[in-house]
Structures are given as structure tokens and as C-alpha cells.
Amino acid sequence: MRSFSSLLLAGLLAASATTTAAQATAKADSVVIRKIYDEALLRGQSYDNLRYLCQKIGGRLAGSPQAALAVQWGKLTMEKANCFDKVYLQECMVPHWVRGAKEKGQIIGNKGKSITAAVCALGGSVATPGSKPLRAGVVEVKSLAELKALPDDAVRGKFIFFNRPFDDRLIEPGAAYGAAGDQRRSGPAEAGRRGAVGALVRSLTAARDNNPHTGATNYGDTPTKVPGAALSTQAADQLSQLLAADPKLQFELEMSCQQLPDEKSYNVVGEIKGSKYPDQVITVGGHLDSWDLAQGAHDDGTGVVQSIEALRLLKAAGLRPERTVRAVLFMNEENGTRGGEKYAELAKQNHETHLAAIESDGGGFTPRGFNVETTPAVFQKVAAWKPLLAPYLAGQLTPGHAGTDIEPLAASVKPVALFGYDCDSQRYFDLHHSVLDTFEQVNRRELELGGASMASLIYLLGKYGL
Amino acid sequence: MRSFSSLLLAGLLAASATTTAAQATAKADSVVIRKIYDEALLRGQSYDNLRYLCQKIGGRLAGSPQAALAVQWGKLTMEKANCFDKVYLQECMVPHWVRGAKEKGQIIGNKGKSITAAVCALGGSVATPGSKPLRAGVVEVKSLAELKALPDDAVRGKFIFFNRPFDDRLIEPGAAYGAAGDQRRSGPAEAGRRGAVGALVRSLTAARDNNPHTGATNYGDTPTKVPGAALSTQAADQLSQLLAADPKLQFELEMSCQQLPDEKSYNVVGEIKGSKYPDQVITVGGHLDSWDLAQGAHDDGTGVVQSIEALRLLKAAGLRPERTVRAVLFMNEENGTRGGEKYAELAKQNHETHLAAIESDGGGFTPRGFNVETTPAVFQKVAAWKPLLAPYLAGQLTPGHAGTDIEPLAASVKPVALFGYDCDSQRYFDLHHSVLDTFEQVNRRELELGGASMASLIYLLGKYGL
Structure with a gap:
């Protein structure tokens, strides 16, 4: 019978042999990498x-x-x-x-003065109907839930403007994208479902510039598809400010995108x-x-x-x-x-x-x-x-x-x-x-x-x- | 006398109190941060x-x-x-x-054909002497040691072209900068000490573009100060290739920088x-x-x-x-x-x-x-x-x-x-x-x-x- 200490020694030696083999493998792997x-x-x-x-x-x-x-x-x-x-x-x-040639957004003040707003069609969006730009009032919301809570007559015939920004406090911008993304993905579908004429969605970015960001929107089984456009974050901020001063302002959108x-x-x-x-x-x-x-x-x-x-x-x-x-x-x-x-x-x-x-x-x-x-x-x-x-x-x-x-x-x-x-x-x-x-x-x-x-x-x- | 187990218990309680206090402090710090x-x-x-x-x-x-x-x-x-x-x-x-208004580099082929080389004066460099561009042959080296090993007559009257690139294998570009930096810091001083007319130094960057990178060069106690210029990495690669084909080509440098x-x-x-x-x-x-x-x-x-x-x-x-x-x-x-x-x-x-x-x-x-x-x-x-x-x-x-x-x-x-x-x-x-x-x-x-x-x-x- 081997003594306890010899067993211990054998164990230690075995462990050390294992370690050495593992070290050699790790070394070989590190050389390859x-x-x-x-x-x-x-x-x-x-x-x-x-x-x-x-x-x-x-x-x-x-x-x-x-x-x-x-x-x-x-x-x-x-x-x-x-x-x-x-x-x-x-x-x-x-x-x-396909995006089509026409893609234009304008904020129309109460004296008819227009300001260009940088927009782009969301991927999958329908075009604005007819041959003339689509003009309507604007209702700003910060979430799909806020839209849901609005009475029908506040929504009908309007553009729904989804303007919840990225939460800048999140260290990973991907998390902010995830948290804001439902506005783009489902905003146009929900707007159409409620009788709005279109959806304007703040671009999904933390950048403060004038570039609209596209991305897929999904109508799902919505019976009424209304056009959805992204606004640059600058355009979104401007629209929000102008709306606060003049809730009756209108937005004019023209897009000729189509699904082939x-x-x-x-x-x-x-x-x-x-x-x-x-x-x-x-x-x-x-x-x-x-x-x-x-x-x-x-x-x-x-x-x-x-x-x-x-x-x-x-x-x-x-x-x-x-x-x-x-x-x-x-x-x-x-x-x-x-x-x-x-x-x-x-x-x-x-x-x-x-x-x-x-x-x-x-x-x-x-x-x-x-x-x-x-x-x-x-x-x-x-x-x-x-x-x-x-x-x-x-x-x-x-x-x-x-x-x-x-x-x-x-x-x-x-x-x-x-x-x-x-x-x-x-x-x-x-x-x-x-x-x-x-x-x-x-x-x-x-x-x-x-x-x-x-x-x-x-x-x-x-x-x-x- | 307290039993061993009660001592142990007291010890455990104390440890746990410490841990809880430390946790509370860490929590308070995390709230501040x-x-x-x-x-x-x-x-x-x-x-x-x-x-x-x-x-x-x-x-x-x-x-x-x-x-x-x-x-x-x-x-x-x-x-x-x-x-x-x-x-x-x-x-x-x-x-x-001050850099001065003139800053120009040209590679002059053996038939007098000139190619512009993107250069900038190294910070602290003297100007090229006289009112005309400085023209001379070029000797390429990869290190200060290589310059040291050259015989005097190979160096005298020439531009020394220090062309050791960043070691791209280094994961931290800062380490590559450290390893290549002696060429810029000491290249012109060493070139002057050996009787060269000037130093051309490959820009200290891993980028492959046509922008020269300046930075301080130090003459120390060199009696003869010769001008030192950085070449863009593209210009350095081109000069090196042309030199390999035509070791007798010349370089023309003009710089009007000065120390006030x-x-x-x-x-x-x-x-x-x-x-x-x-x-x-x-x-x-x-x-x-x-x-x-x-x-x-x-x-x-x-x-x-x-x-x-x-x-x-x-x-x-x-x-x-x-x-x-x-x-x-x-x-x-x-x-x-x-x-x-x-x-x-x-x-x-x-x-x-x-x-x-x-x-x-x-x-x-x-x-x-x-x-x-x-x-x-x-x-x-x-x-x-x-x-x-x-x-x-x-x-x-x-x-x-x-x-x-x-x-x-x-x-x-x-x-x-x-x-x-x-x-x-x-x-x-x-x-x-x-x-x-x-x-x-x-x-x-x-x-x-x-x-x-x-x-x-x-x-x-x-x-x-x-």
C-alpha cells in the first residue's frame, strides 16, 4: 500500500504533467494564431x-x-x-x-413658408399616393404606446411623427438602437392602422447631423399601408421645435418608392x-x-x-x-x-x-x-x-x-x-x-x-x- | 472563554459585515460614476x-x-x-x-524627368541652404545603424533616406511608432554628422497614403545641421522603387522653415x-x-x-x-x-x-x-x-x-x-x-x-x- 504522501506526490506529478502538456498546447496554439x-x-x-x-x-x-x-x-x-x-x-x-426618383420632405409653416426637411423612404415603404405631394398636419409622439393612447380624431388624416431619440446614456449604442427601433419597424404600420396618412420617423442614430437613415419597416397584415419616411435627427429636432411653436403646421412628403x-x-x-x-x-x-x-x-x-x-x-x-x-x-x-x-x-x-x-x-x-x-x-x-x-x-x-x-x-x-x-x-x-x-x-x-x-x-x- | 465555534462565528460575522460595508461603498461609488x-x-x-x-x-x-x-x-x-x-x-x-512658405520635394530621374514627392519639413529642421533647391543623390537605409556602417564616401553629399516602415505586426501602433521613431528624431542629426546634405524620413505611420507626417527632430550638439523632411509613405515607397531601378537618381528638396x-x-x-x-x-x-x-x-x-x-x-x-x-x-x-x-x-x-x-x-x-x-x-x-x-x-x-x-x-x-x-x-x-x-x-x-x-x-x- 502506498502511503498518503506518496499518493499526494503522484497526484502532484500527474497534475504537473497535465499542466505542462496543456501549456505546450496553449503555446502551440499561440504560435499558430x-x-x-x-x-x-x-x-x-x-x-x-x-x-x-x-x-x-x-x-x-x-x-x-x-x-x-x-x-x-x-x-x-x-x-x-x-x-x-x-x-x-x-x-x-x-x-x-426600389427607392424611386422622388424623395422630398418639407415643413410648411402657417404662412405657407416651407423649410426642406432631410428625409428618405424607409425600406419597404409604399409611395405617397397620387401625383402630388402628400400634405397633412403632424402629431408628434415618443412611442407606439403614446400613439395608441391618442383619440382617433387626433390621428386621422395626420402624419404621425415618431421622435423618441436614442438613449445616449446607454454605453452600447446597439442597446439604444434596440430600444428605439420599434418606431421604424412598426411606426408606419401602426400609423396606417389608426387612420393616419403617413409616418415620419426620427433616424435611428445618436449622430446629430442632417443625414436620414433608412432601414426596413414592416406593414405586417396592416390593411392600410401608409408611407413611412426617416427624418435626419436635425430635421426631427427642427420639426419638433416648430411644432411646439405652431401645432397646426403641415408636412409635405413626396416619395415614389415601390415594391416590385x-x-x-x-x-x-x-x-x-x-x-x-x-x-x-x-x-x-x-x-x-x-x-x-x-x-x-x-x-x-x-x-x-x-x-x-x-x-x-x-x-x-x-x-x-x-x-x-x-x-x-x-x-x-x-x-x-x-x-x-x-x-x-x-x-x-x-x-x-x-x-x-x-x-x-x-x-x-x-x-x-x-x-x-x-x-x-x-x-x-x-x-x-x-x-x-x-x-x-x-x-x-x-x-x-x-x-x-x-x-x-x-x-x-x-x-x-x-x-x-x-x-x-x-x-x-x-x-x-x-x-x-x-x-x-x-x-x-x-x-x-x-x-x-x-x-x-x-x-x-x-x-x-x- | 468563548468556544472555537463561537469565535469562528464572530469572525464570519465580522467578515460579512466588512463585505457588506464594502459592497455598500462600491454601490455608492457606482451611483456617483x-x-x-x-x-x-x-x-x-x-x-x-x-x-x-x-x-x-x-x-x-x-x-x-x-x-x-x-x-x-x-x-x-x-x-x-x-x-x-x-x-x-x-x-x-x-x-x-516656423514652417515657411516653401516646401517641395522632387525625385529627378536620370533623364531629368521629375516626379513630385509629398514632403513636409520635420519640426525644428533648418531650411535648405541658399535660394535654390538642394539637389543630391539618395542613399536608402533602414536604420541609424545601417547609416553608421556605411563608408564616408557613400554618404558624403547625399540625402540619407531613412525608410524603415512601421512594423505592422505589432498590435499596438504605438509600439510601432516607438520602434521606428529614432529615424525622425535622430536621422537628420546623424546624417549631418556623417557629411550628408539632408535627411528624408519615411512618415511615422501605418497608413498608406500621400500625407507626410511631421514631428520633432533633434540636432542635439551636431555641429552641422542639415535639413530633414518627412516623405509620405507612398512617396517613400515610390522613391525606394525608383532607387532600386536607378541608384543614381537625385532628389531635390526646398524648404524655407526656420527657428526664431x-x-x-x-x-x-x-x-x-x-x-x-x-x-x-x-x-x-x-x-x-x-x-x-x-x-x-x-x-x-x-x-x-x-x-x-x-x-x-x-x-x-x-x-x-x-x-x-x-x-x-x-x-x-x-x-x-x-x-x-x-x-x-x-x-x-x-x-x-x-x-x-x-x-x-x-x-x-x-x-x-x-x-x-x-x-x-x-x-x-x-x-x-x-x-x-x-x-x-x-x-x-x-x-x-x-x-x-x-x-x-x-x-x-x-x-x-x-x-x-x-x-x-x-x-x-x-x-x-x-x-x-x-x-x-x-x-x-x-x-x-x-x-x-x-x-x-x-x-x-x-x-x-x-
Whole structure:
């Protein structure tokens, strides 16, 4: 019989051997991850790819000719990246909404004096009816509930002006966006339901400037669809002030946007077959479509180029993932999520096993880490990778929403974990869905660091599973 | 005699009482800090103050009329902030270097064909001699050591072209700046010492564009001062490529910069007397001077407005610090640190006790936390505040360099700790010392968050000491 102290010693030695092996593994992983970052920072291709997508193709709303071009570009760019075993398209039908040539807003004072108000149609909005501008009085509310509480005759025939601003006290502007977003999404539907002629919605941004921010509005099953427009925050403030002084002022809106028949479009998929577990799939993606007002740089050109780049980085670092990895450029995130749904549907149809999905759709700013949707036990496992990512500013692993395009996967093939690339968020909603979302707003290093952090996560997922 | 278990119980109760008291204190502190941030995010004045400083005064190199205007502006802005017990100036003599009207660089090929190269004089450089451009051959080196190893006849009569780029692999661009900086600081002096006619220095930036970045060069005791110019990174790459093809090409440089006699200038100081320990001073500051090429927005208008704002936020949150707090707008950080030296000299002369000094001079980007220079024991104490700052993105407390303007204090009155405000660093050197450093590059929320994190640190220092 061994003595207690010899047992203790044996235990200590075993523990120390384990520690040493773990340390060696961590060291080996850190060498691999360093290689990935070196490639990204010295020879990264995200920035040049993004320049092309933004400046040569530009805004690419689902169903538009630009979106069709972007599909071709995505396929070619993947093929040129020379790291995929196969590159293919997944067909899906997408909504096709066009802005039209007319888009004008004016505040009309009681002496008929007009002031231009910067507006843009909300995505999916109907046009103003007839051939003349739509003119009506304005009722300002701060919430859907406030509209609900108004008597019918206060609402009928008016524009409902939803003017609840971002709550600037929230440290994450994404939380402020979430809290103000119902005005844009449901404001026009609710206004129509109550007999108003239209909805004017304060732009969903903390910026104080004259750029209106578009974004999807949903009529749902509203029988009466009335036009919905976003006002720049400056125009909203001005309208609010003028209304306070003159509650009888009128607003004149003219928009010629329209919903056309659905169009055929595609997700673009590039796949590297896993060397050891080819049946376990890891997906990484961003959305290829964007709003039409600008170049869709941070939303979501950056996610698109980072997703392609993540796999190129693995190859360039001499790695062949043990699990199958797919870069997916999703179509139609902005106004339908048809691409995300199609990807999830096909995954289920093909009885695929999905280990994890990663989405980058919060801009291409300096990394912070990843939001993770999974069980507490798996989260523990993922959290152990933090020391490997922290030296690259990407060590913040937080339970939280991963992304809109990979959400349908959770319902169909149930990946073990979903990851949302998380980066500095202060500037994102200043640009989001507005003319400002251009290539110039993206910083090369910030962008390339993001692609490398996604590649590093894929490397760890591919090696260790979940 | 009390039993062991009753002793244990008493001990546990005492520990739990302590924990509860500590929790209550932490809770009270978190309420105060929340108040500071609410004020900053809802009614912050940093952004508007910065707009004025950048757009109405602009670049303000020490000794310039703009620097004199900035002193007046600083004093007025502090007085209007209505939170200081006194606002005063500290006189100091500063170097006065002017760029002059002529600044031109050309690459001259062997057939006399010339290509314009974007250049700017390095701060402190002498002009090119005579009334004609200075033309000479070019020798490219990657380091001062490489120049040292060259034989005299390879150097004499030539331009020495220092072309070591930023090491892009470094995650912190500040580290790359540090590693490449000797070329700018000492390149012209070393070139002159070896008989070269001038020095061309690759701009200290990771950006790949056509904007030269200026910055101080020091001749030290070099007997022969030769002109030193920065080349944009694009111009440097082009010159290097052309040199490889044609080692005999020439460069033509014309600069009319000059060093004028020292000028009288000032630090601007605003002070709130401590309610309980008026003799213990906490300093918070940024530098009021900037380079002349742009508006000195991130370098260091942001630090200036944040330092004033930090104290306004304390007042607005209803706080009177127990220690004396001073906001200091230092003069001449860029090319002499005379203001920082004067502040330290006067502190010593007046036998002041300095608890801590905080500097913001790394741009006005999204907060990360603070670099701390202190003893391990004090660092421990400071690190305990991390949970109070982390919800505001400012919880990263790291041993590291605090700042150039407060460095002289360490030698004179030895504060217990120095703090450098630390924020996202990826974009800083893209703008630094170039025409791009303008107000438009600053984001309102990022800036205001910084002032609030400085105010929160001052609150904790003022309440708990060190």
C-alpha cells in the first residue's frame, strides 16, 4: 500500500504533467494564431476587397442589379482567394424594393413658408399616393404606446411623427438602437392602422447631423399601408421645435418608392472540406446585400470580406481545418433574411451537422471579441480560449446575440454555438443605413484585425470542436 | 472563554459585515460614476469645445499666434465652465519654429524627368541652404545603424533616406511608432554628422497614403545641421522603387522653415480646492499646442477638452473633491515640453504634495482604461477600482507609460502614481502630425466617454487617496 504522501506526490506529478502538456498546447496554439495575425496585418486582403465592393459596386439592396453584380464579385473573389475546395451559389427569391426618383420632405409653416426637411423612404415603404405631394398636419409622439393612447380624431388624416431619440446614456449604442427601433419597424404600420396618412420617423442614430437613415419597416397584415419616411435627427429636432411653436403646421412628403415582384438571387458559399471530421460544419459569414443610400461598407461589406479572408488566412498560415468550414455571403439580411433562411433550410434538407456559426455584422471596427449563444457548459469551454485571443484585443467573450443571418440555423440544424463578432461600437450607428457608410470610414488595421480574430476562432473550433 | 465555534462565528460575522460595508461603498461609488457618465453623454461639452478649438483656432504650434489664441481660449473656456475656484496662467518660454512658405520635394530621374514627392519639413529642421533647391543623390537605409556602417564616401553629399516602415505586426501602433521613431528624431542629426546634405524620413505611420507626417527632430550638439523632411509613405515607397531601378537618381528638396527666438507662452491651469485635503494635488491635463499642419484634434485637442470637462463633470454631478484637483493645459509638448517642465518646477518650488497626475495624449477614441506608473502595492489598490470602470469600457488598468507632460513631475514632486488615459489606438497614427488630424475625425460619444472616465478616476483618487 502506498502511503498518503506518496499518493499526494503522484497526484502532484500527474497534475504537473497535465499542466505542462496543456501549456505546450496553449503555446502551440499561440504560435499558430500569431501566424494568422502576421498574415492579416502584413498581407491582408480584406481592405482591397472591400474597396472594390464599395467603390466599384456600391449599394446593393437585394433584387437590385448591384446585388446581382455583388454575387458575381463574391464568387470570383472566393475563387481568386484560392483557398476553397468549392465555391457555389444557393438560389433564393428575394424582395425587390426600389427607392424611386422622388424623395422630398418639407415643413410648411402657417404662412405657407416651407423649410426642406432631410428625409428618405424607409425600406419597404409604399409611395405617397397620387401625383402630388402628400400634405397633412403632424402629431408628434415618443412611442407606439403614446400613439395608441391618442383619440382617433387626433390621428386621422395626420402624419404621425415618431421622435423618441436614442438613449445616449446607454454605453452600447446597439442597446439604444434596440430600444428605439420599434418606431421604424412598426411606426408606419401602426400609423396606417389608426387612420393616419403617413409616418415620419426620427433616424435611428445618436449622430446629430442632417443625414436620414433608412432601414426596413414592416406593414405586417396592416390593411392600410401608409408611407413611412426617416427624418435626419436635425430635421426631427427642427420639426419638433416648430411644432411646439405652431401645432397646426403641415408636412409635405413626396416619395415614389415601390415594391416590385420578387427577384431571383443567391447566397455565395465557399467551402473547405474538413480533414478529419468533414461532416461537422463551421459557418462564417456576413451579408452581401446592403441598403442603397451608400456603399454598405460597415454594413456589411466588412463582414463579407472578413468572412472570405478568415479562410484565406487559415490556408496562408498553412492550416487545413479538421472540420469543414464554409464562408457564406448571405443575401437579403436587410429586408427579408431570405438568404439566411435558405441556408438553414438547405442545411436541414441535407441532414448536415453544424458545430458552430460565426457572423460579422456589427461593423469593421477594432475587435473586442465575440458574443456567444450556447449552453453554460459550452460557454465555459469557449471562455478558456480567452488568453489566446486577448493579446489581439479579441478576448472579450460574452453571452449575447450572435447575428440575424445565422439565427435560422439555430431553429433548423441547431449548431452547438453561435458567435457574433464583436467590435468597437461607438461609431456604427452614426453611419448605419445612411450616406455615410462608405469605404473611407473603414480603417485598414481595424478591418484586418477582425478577419484574423474570426480566423483564430475558426482555428480553435476546427481543432477542438465544442 | 468563548468556544472555537463561537469565535469562528464572530469572525464570519465580522467578515460579512466588512463585505457588506464594502459592497455598500462600491454601490455608492457606482451611483456617483453613473451620474458622471449621464452628464457626459447627455450634456457633455467636450465636443463643442473641441469644435471651436479645432475650427476657429486650428493648428497651434508653440510660439505661434494660434498658440497665443489657444491660451486665451483655454482660460476663457475654463472660466465659462464655472467649476474652478481659480483659473491662472503659468508663464514659460517656448521654442518658436516656423514652417515657411516653401516646401517641395522632387525625385529627378536620370533623364531629368521629375516626379513630385509629398514632403513636409520635420519640426525644428533648418531650411535648405541658399535660394535654390538642394539637389543630391539618395542613399536608402533602414536604420541609424545601417547609416553608421556605411563608408564616408557613400554618404558624403547625399540625402540619407531613412525608410524603415512601421512594423505592422505589432498590435499596438504605438509600439510601432516607438520602434521606428529614432529615424525622425535622430536621422537628420546623424546624417549631418556623417557629411550628408539632408535627411528624408519615411512618415511615422501605418497608413498608406500621400500625407507626410511631421514631428520633432533633434540636432542635439551636431555641429552641422542639415535639413530633414518627412516623405509620405507612398512617396517613400515610390522613391525606394525608383532607387532600386536607378541608384543614381537625385532628389531635390526646398524648404524655407526656420527657428526664431524663443517666445513667451503659458500653461493654463484651473483649480478646484480640496474640501478635506487641500494640500494634496491631483493633476489632469493634455497639451494645448499642436503641430501646424492640421487642427491638432486628436493630438491633443481631445486631451485638452477632456481635462477641462473632467472637472466640470465632477461639479455637475454635485461632487466637491476632497483633494485639490487641477486641470492643466500644457504648452509645448510637441517640440520642447517646456510647459510640463515649468509645471513640475513650480510645484517643487511651492513645496506642493502631488498625489497623482493624469494625462490624456493618445487621442480621443473609445476608452480602454489607464496606463499606470506606480509601485506594485499602489497598483493593487488602483486595480481594485476596475469593476467600477469596466461597465464604461474603461476598466483596463495596465502598468505602462503615462505621458510626456507629467513625466517631469515624477522627477520633481514625485506623485504617488501617474496615469495615462488609454483608448483605442488603431487610427491614431494614421492622423498623427498630418493634415488629417481634424475635428471630423473625432466621434462625439468616444470623446465624451473619455472625459467621463477621467472624471471617474479623479473622483476615486479624490475620495480614497492612494
